[in-house]
Amino acid sequence: MEQPKISTTPIAEEGSSYQRWVKSEGIPLIGGFFIEDIQKVELAPWESKGGLGARICLDGTGETNDAYICEIPAGKSLKPQKHFFEELVYIISGKGATTIWNPGGPKRTFEWQEGSLFSPPLNSCYQHFNGSGNEPARYIAVTSAPCMVNLIHSLDFIFNCDYVFKDRFNSEDDYFSKPGTWYSGRTWQTNFVSDVRNLQLLEWKERGGGASQVRFELSENTLCGHVSQFGVGAYKKAHFHGPGAHVIILSGQGYSLLWPPGQPIQRYDWKPGSLVVPPANWFHQHFNAGAEPARYLALRWGSQKYHEMWGEGKGKTDIDVKLGGNQIEYEDEDPKVKQMFEEACAKAGVKSTMDRYYKKSQ
Numbered sequence: 091m092e093q094p095k096i097s098t099t100p101i102a103e104e105g106s107s108y109q110r111w112v113k114s115e116g117i118p119l120i121g122g123f124f125i126e127d128i129q130k131v132e133l134a135p136w137e138s139k140g141g142l143g144a145r146i147c148l149d150g151t152g153e154t155n156d157a158y159i160c161e162i163p164a165g166k167s168l169k170p171q172k173h174f175f176e177e178l179v180y181i182i183s184g185k186g187a188t189t190i191w192n193p194g195g196p197k198r199t200f201e202w203q204e205g206s207l208f209s210p211p212l213n214s215c216y217q218h219f220n221g222s223g224n225e226p227a228r229y230i231a232v233t234s235a236p237c238m239v240n241l242i243h244s245l246d247f248i249f250n251c252d253y254v255f256k257d258r259f260n261s262e263d264d265y266f267s268k269p270g271t272w273y274s275g276r277t278w279q280t281n282f283v284s285d286v287r288n289l290q291l292l293e294w295k296e297r298g299g300g301a302s303q304v305r306f307e308l309s310e311n312t313l314c315g316h317v318s319q320f321g322v323g324a325y326k327k328a329h330f331h332g333p334g335a336h337v338i339i340l341s342g343q344g345y346s347l348l349w350p351p352g353q354p355i356q357r358y359d360w361k362p363g364s365l366v367v368p369p370a371n372w373f374h375q376h377f378n379a380g381a382e383p384a385r386y387l388a389l390r391w392g393s394q395k396y397h398e399m400w401g402e403g404k405g406k407t408d409i410d411v412k413l414g415g416n417q418i419e420y421e422d423e424d425p426k427v428k429q430m431f432e433e434a435c436a437k438a439g440v441k442s443t444m445d446r447y448y449k450k451s452q
């Protein structure tokens with residue numbers, strides 16, 4: 091019987107399949123915990139997209155999902171795309187249109203603007219067009235590319251698979267214009283949100299701090315999103331959940347605290363355009379230390395319809411840790427949390443409004 095060969099080269103190439111793929115695309119891969127301003131991230135020519143781009147895989151994703159920023163030059167369109175991973179698109183600036191189709195099927199086109207949110211359905215064909223001849227259009231997308239590329243590790247399959255997911259998108263002519271459905275838990279199933287910055291939100295008193303929220307279920311995805319807002323001079327309760335929640339600040343000034351249980355706290359000061367991804371099972375807490383309500387968009391795992399991908403803690407993130415949940419009530423906080431917030435408010439010339447929430451919480 092023939093003996094196995096002896097190899098002197100390592101069994102694996104350097105980096106994950108996902109990291110090697112991003113490298114082969116010739117664009118930067120940005121890591122870390124935080125990006126101060128997604129509007130200002132430096133982009134490189136991105137041949138396979140036909141625009142400019144950078145990929146972002148922050149530590150808090152655990153390389154389960156990622157984000158990328160892409161710019162469509164003025165008067166141009168990107169190349170047609172198709173891929174076997176999910177993708178949620180948020181328009182940072184500019185206006186334009188997207189055409190989506192299944193191979194051989196009719197083309198469906200809709201227009202978008204700054205603040206729009208949508209998702210090309212899994213493995214559908216799509217193309218983005220800049221609607222301005224003078225200004226570039228920039229978007230950020232959160233995708234499931236890391237887990238899909240790492241699991242399948244065949245780029246040919248990821249980008250050239252012919253399967254049509256008719257259960258997600260069957261060429262419906264009103265796919266991106268129908269009103270959708272509201273479910274309990276502040277959840278809107280829709281395939282297009284015109285402007286998340288101005289959407290009316292629903293009260294979420296369990297999270298404290300005058301919180302309100304709307305959750306989105308888009309294009310039958312496992313990825314999902316939500317918009318949250320909290321009041322002037324207020325902060326929300328600390329909580330933890332699974333990896334990959336990309337928190338994009340839409341309005342307001344403040345900061346977030348991140349810490350693994352029992353470990354030192356890290357602070358990240360934010361403004362509109364900042365991006366932070368709290369790592370899996372790290373406590374995190376968002377603070378509005380500015381004079382306006384603070385609003386953010388979170389693009390993440392944890393769809394209510396197709397849930398529990400990465401221990402997202404379905405239904406537990408706003409329940410007291412003392413009752414088996416994932417949230418620290420105000421009265422159980424480290425007193426330094428409140429002290430730091432009052433100092434931040436004083437520095438910004440804002441009065442803390444937290445007394446009313448502490449009382450409600452007790």
Ligand SMILES: [Fe+2]
Binds near residue numbers: 329331335368374
């Ligand atoms: Fe969170």
